[in-house]
Amino acid sequence: MDSQHIIYIFGQCLIVLQAIFFLSMVDAAADISTTLPPNFVPVIDGAVTVRPADLPEILSVPDAKGEICTLASLEATIVIWPEGDESRNVQIKMPDRDVNVSTVQNCFNNPSSSVKPLLVVTWSSSFQLCFYISKDENQWSLDQIVFAFNTSEVPLGIVKSELRTFRSEANALSDLKAPLGSFYRCFSPKPLSLLPLDGDSVVLGQNKSQNIQDKAFLRLSNFELQPFLGDLKEFGEEVVCREDVITKRHRRRRDSSVTIAVGSSLAVISVVTVMGYAIFRYVKVKAVGYDTMK
Structure with a gap:
């Protein structure tokens, strides 16, 4: 057998080994990535209108x-690593259907001391x-994003309570703002780190000898947001995120006759009660001098 045949056989063996390794990695990822079932106990109560x-x-x-x-349009996926272990990958994806929207604010009466969410997106009755x-006087700002969910059937291991809450990291939202009358849009995927709120910031490690923090991140895509519409009935001028500027993503054409999903007003007092104090420490603090949780 000449050297060319030996090299050819060796190359084919490498290709086979590479394919076997790739398939094993795919199978492993499938095992550790969990899509949560839709039948969870509600985080908050109240009837809302379904899309x-x-x-x-x-x-x-x-x-x-x-x-x-x-007005808002978005796709969202939350990834949680219990105890910071990235091999235990729990993914929670906002579905395309059966998404409810609500608010606990009055659109034209939003005092600066308020710590209530202006937009609440709920799905599967247990994720918010x-x-x-x-x-x-000149612009609006997205100060904080909080993700709340019921843990009764969520595969997070040891948990301290049925309700878990994560909030966006300090200064992570500093560019999510626009002049009044304009909307912010970012079609490109935008990853945002999430940290547990005070009551859930540390969980007991599996070895029971140390306390380890859960980690999570939120990935927003096809994101458009315009609050405080006033007399407007549709999106105004757009403010484009830097990711879209770099990738040169353009605004999608909209059919002016598109059906609009109208959510209902919902007094989510339980959410405010559970998260109010912790969120108060972050919501109104801007980029300079922004508090950290711990």
Whole structure:
């Protein structure tokens, strides 16, 4: 057998070994990545309006007076690593259907001392993504994102309570703002680190000899947000995120006749009670002098 045949056989063996290794990695990833079932106990109570079957892309959120306060469109995936172990990968994805929207704010009465979310997205009756938004005379700012969920059937190992909450990291949202009358858009995937709130910041490690913090991140994509609409009935001028500027992603064309999913006003007092004090320490603090949780 000449050298060329030996080299050829050796190369084929390498290709086979590489394919076997790749398949084993795929199988391992499938084992550790968990998609959560939809039948969870509600985090909060209250009837809300479900998105219709034709699946409109715009979420329209009225306040308690029926005034449309916020327009939003987004896709969201939350990844949690219990005890910081990235091999135990729990993924929670916001579904395309059966997404409910609500608010605990009055659109035109949003005091600076308020720590209530202006936009609450709920799905599977147990997962909530809360957006805390403020404004001044010239612009609005997304100050905080909080993810709350029920842990009764979530594979996180040892947990301290049924309700777990994570909040966005300090200064992570400093660029999520726009002038009043304009909307922020970012079609590119935008990863945001999440940290546990005070009551859930540390969990008991599996070896019971040390305390280890859970880790998580939120990935937003196709994200558009405009609060405090006033007399507007649709998105205004856009403020484009730097990721879209770099990748040159363009605004999608919208059909002006698109059906709008209208959420209902919902007084989510239980969420405010559980998270109010912890969130107060972060929501209104800006980039300079922003507190850390610990």
